[in-house]
Amino acid sequence: MRILGIDPGLRTTGFGVLDVEGPALRYVASGVIQTAQANQGDLPARLKILFDGIHELQARYRPDAAAVEIVFVNVNPQATLLLGQARGACVTALVSCELPVAEYTALQMKQAVAGHGKAAKAQVQAMVQRLLHLPAAPRADAADALGLAITHAHAGRAVALLQAAGLGRSTSSMYRRR
Amino acid sequence: MRILGIDPGLRTTGFGVLDVEGPALRYVASGVIQTAQANQGDLPARLKILFDGIHELQARYRPDAAAVEIVFVNVNPQATLLLGQARGACVTALVSCELPVAEYTALQMKQAVAGHGKAAKAQVQAMVQRLLHLPAAPRADAADALGLAITHAHAGRAVALLQAAGLGRSTSSMYRRR
Numbered sequence: 001m002r003i004l005g006i007d008p009g010l011r012t013t014g015f016g017v018l019d020v021e022g023p024a025l026r027y028v029a030s031g032v033i034q035t036a037q038a039n040q041g042d043l044p045a046r047l048k049i050l051f052d053g054i055h056e057l058q059a060r061y062r063p064d065a066a067a068v069e070i071v072f073v074n075v076n077p078q079a080t081l082l083l084g085q086a087r088g089a090c091v092t093a094l095v096s097c098e099l100p101v102a103e104y105t106a107l108q109m110k111q112a113v114a115g116h117g118k119a120a121k122a123q124v125q126a127m128v129q130r131l132l133h134l135p136a137a138p139r140a141d142a143a144d145a146l147g148l149a150i151t152h153a154h155a156g157r158a159v160a161l162l163q164a165a166g167l168g169r170s171t172s173s174m175y176r177r178r
Numbered sequence: 179m180r181i182l183g184i185d186p187g188l189r190t191t192g193f194g195v196l197d198v199e200g201p202a203l204r205y206v207a208s209g210v211i212q213t214a215q216a217n218q219g220d221l222p223a224r225l226k227i228l229f230d231g232i233h234e235l236q237a238r239y240r241p242d243a244a245a246v247e248i249v250f251v252n253v254n255p256q257a258t259l260l261l262g263q264a265r266g267a268c269v270t271a272l273v274s275c276e277l278p279v280a281e282y283t284a285l286q287m288k289q290a291v292a293g294h295g296k297a298a299k300a301q302v303q304a305m306v307q308r309l310l311h312l313p314a315a316p317r318a319d320a321a322d323a324l325g326l327a328i329t330h331a332h333a334g335r336a337v338a339l340l341q342a343a344g345l346g347r348s349t350s351s352m353y354r355r356r
Binding site for chain 2: 082086
């Protein structure tokens with residue numbers, strides 16, 4: 001199973017690709033999609049760069065699933081609106097590739113990667129480097145995206161364990177009842 | 179020239195299609211894309227409905243250009259974030275169809291349609307009905323979308339008049355200087 005993690009942003013969207021092979025995680029690729037080449041004021045052109053970039057990742061790496069960060073309200077409402085549109089473009093690009101999209105908060109990602117939800121950026125970068133046996137720490141946006149992919153791998157493993165223990169059905173009906 | 183107007187919303191996105199033939203506007207179609215069929219909590223599925231809906235409109239009506247409302251910050255920041263993502267999905271769908279996307283505020287639309295920026299929803303609906311010779315007033319979301327298409331038709335006419343008067347080049351360089 002190959003997972004594509006996406007940390008959405010209007011200026012810089014991080015991505016990370018990894019393979020899950022049983023208990024092992026294997027690094028495939030990571031980096032960023034930058035929209036700085038478009039005119040700052042031209043939002044449609046910037047959203048198109050995000051859409052095309054994600055389609056390029058899909059064509060190159062053929063992931064089986066995507067994990068996207070749930071973004072939060074910013075102190076600046078205008079920035080919130082722009083971030084929302086960037087995230088909308090990223091999620092839309094993923095679903096238009098027919099990829100199942102899982103969503104995690106930064107807190108969940110930090111808990112999965114660093115063991116606690118208040119981990120600093122540098123800690124996330126260091127833990128992602130260690131977990132994926134990388135020669136150097138990835139840049140922050142790419143580390144967050146790889147962290148989201150790791151979070152999704154852990155979540156999938158937890159569901160598989162529950163199912164193996166015969167708890168899968170009761171768990172999912174429990175979730176449905178909410 | 180055929181224009182597709184889009185009034186983005188997460189629950190209901192209005193659309194309106196019209197043809198511009200010289201000074202005349204001809205109504206083609208209008209309606210809404212509803213995402214209520216998807217699970218409320220499943221944002222990716224709702225954004226996919228918006229993306230697929232706009233692609234369906236593009237395939238059916240083959241517009242030459244799109245006009246989308248510029249959304250504003252809501253009193254509820256969480257609602258702002260959701261609206262931003264819905265608008266991001268709509269704009270992404272339009273640019274992925276290779277459509278040029280123009281953006282107008284509700285104020286600009288109301289000025290173009292009703293003559294003043296504080297027009298009430300019912301006034302916009304009545305003026306759209308009159309301008310397009312419709313047998314009845316369209317519902318509010320569809321009227322706003324048709325209003326955006328009308329605004330874009332007016333804007334295009336203004337540019338054409340300036341160009342005919344030999345003012346096109348100086349105007350655009352004036353804009354460029356800002």
